Amino acid sequence: MSSAALASIGGQPHALEEIKTRPGFWKRFVRHRVAVISLVFLVFMGLAALLTPLVSPYDPYAMSLVDANKPPSLEHPLGTDKLGRDTLTRVFVGGRVSILVALAAVAISSSLGTVLGLIAGFRGGWVDSIIMRVTDVFMAIPLFVLLIVLVSMLGSSARNVVLIIGFLSWMGVARLVRGQVLSVMNQPFIEAAESTGVPVGRMLTRHVLPNSFIPIVVASTLGVANAMLQEAALSFLGLGIQPPTPSWGNMLNAAQSLQVLVNEPWVWIGPGLAIALTVLSINFLGDGLRDALDPYV
Secondary structure (H helix, E strand, O other): OOHHHHHHOOOOOOHHHHHHHOOOHHHHHHHOHHHHHHHHHHHHHHHHHHHHHHHOOOOOOOOOHHHOOOOOOOOOOOOEOOOOOEHHHHHHHHHHHHHHHHHHHHHHHHHHHHHHHHHHHHHOHHHHHHHHHHHHHHHHOOHHHHHHHHHHHHOOOHHHHHHHHHHOOOHHHHHHHHHHHHHHHOOHHHHHHHHOOOOHHHHHHHHHHHHOHHHHHHHHHHHHHHHHHHHHHHHHOOOOOOOOOOOHHHHHHOOOOHHHHHHOOHHHHHHHHHHHHHHHHHHHHHHHHHHHHOOOO
16 A cells, blocks of 8 residues: 555554654764664774684784783783683684674564564453563562573573573563564554454565664663573573683673772773673664654654
């Protein structure tokens, strides 16, 4: 159904169509300078993580006790750890692991939350009530405590961390999508689609879901930061990614002693800054995307 047809019956074009047709999306995003800087930083971290084997002369897994605990130098910009491994190389390789785990977990949680939110908002009635009560129950449980319990029961591995975080982080997306669907269902173009006999599946994919696109993108972006923090916390406690595979969380695990904290700060400054800057950048990027994608601003 065209925008002109929708206008003729008092409807509104899809928010996604407005984004595509209105000029200046990139210009609106560029105005958010912090978001642009954050995007540049995230691209840098992504490239550094992917290209580390090509640009670094050091093996992130090779131990050299002769080079153990060396302070930062031209040879090792972030020093070495207690096993003589180059810290900067391990920060970049650990970033690959942490980012991929977070992205995979958010892909699961966003997909599950979107499906449940669509069903709850579109069907309504007892279906909506059941889904929302289940959502409330999950939201009432301390998430991190549940993460620790499940990882302890199922075992510490990247796959388990991804699945557990993914299947326990869908609630916010589900509630957000449900609210958006309820709002869209009151629009005249939905009534027009129903009156013309549009199948339910087509109505969901062509009319309802596109109008929920913006909040899903923003929520998923911010969800990556949360998943990254959860993975880092689990790995820091020894329940997430296991050595010798580096991740930012288990790299910080080596800096628990006062000796390392005070006398060998290069061991924790690298992964600590990487987590802080990456999470901040993702949050700022989410803010920039929200402002640039909003068709009504």
